[in-house]
Amino acid sequence: MTVTVYKNAQLQGCDKTTDIAVVDGKFAKIGGDLSDYEKNGNTVDLKGNLVIPPFADAHIHLDYIYTASLPTHETTSGTLFEAIDNWSDSKASLTADIIKERALKGVKMQISHGVQYVRSHVDVTDPKLTALKALLELKEELKDYIDLQIVAFPQEGYFAYKGGAELVEEALKMGADVVGGIPHFEFTREDGVRSVEKGFELAMKYDKLLDFHCDETDDDQSRFVESIAAYTYFNSMQGRTAASHTCAMGSYNNAYAFKMMSKFKKAQLNFIVCPTENCYLQGRYDSYPKRRGISRVDELTQNGLNVSFAQDSISDPWYPLGNGNLMHQLDFGLHLSHMMSVDEIKNSLKFVTENGAKTMCIKDYGIKEGNSANFVVLDEKNVFDAVRNTASTILSVRNGKVIMEKQPEKILTTYNF
């Protein structure tokens, strides 16, 4: 039996610190008298630092990491559609080994920031399915460090790319966990709706979750989110479907957005928002005023819908920066969504932790007796300061084992005043 008692943990919403006993990789007892556990195990003093469930990044493209510098990627317009064309021109040059090596670098960055749950889209509009094979291997190799969900994502469409739908199906047979799609990229509105229909057909046939790139545009006429809500509701797939991006919602008129809120609730649709990515990619056809490019995070949240913030890119044709630090996404997300009352800030860690895990349908998530002992420690004592300072993760524990530890930031010299 392996026993560790983590002392002086500051849990969210608690006045005082708590001690936590971990036995054989599970949370055995949280709070109360842990002296018996202490007698039989190690103790670690967490010094009143904030202890939260691990970060969950529900939307990234691990197969695109560090492809920003491919020769064809001299992006000039900064738009989504140019990025997709650039990617299409150059992706055949990548090998499984290169993809795996870069994806691994990305995962290491994520782990260094306390991420333990990752959903990666993987481009399957490739007859060889090279990236899928690379990512499926990585998923297996890294399972002691992260839960990696793989989305069969047809970057160039189910129909706009000939054979796209068949490749999605093939990817599901090979082990992808989630059905993807990109209805706003199909040639016509009708094809977009048909791609949603096809995605649901496949998800039900293979018992998979769904996550569409959806309405990633400032075009207020892009309304595929309504099709996703409808197919979710009528197929009783509540809670199992996610709409990623939904940038167009920021441009919808209020009457339409209001109508849709109750449909989203009926469908229990999960929304994934990529703050830095979409404020970079959207607004590109505006001069001034310039739109922010992100979904209606505040209204969705007020309506009880599940919204999470995600990284999306690390240096790819879509976005030049990115480092896997979800505290950075949280900072941007709250600013861009005008969600900055004291209460909203104090309640905001959910956007980068439990809401992402809920979207991914992770069971066993959270700091609860009986659950797997997965948690991270931030270099701050309360949530408000953690958000204000984009606190770093100094410890990441998974199944009771330390998978990442970092020295807290320390000032060595300062002005003497």
Ligand code: 17E
């Ligand atoms: N593909 C896409 O369609 N949209 C994005 N934001 C990225 C890839 C990163």
Ligand code: FE2
């Ligand atoms: Fe994406």
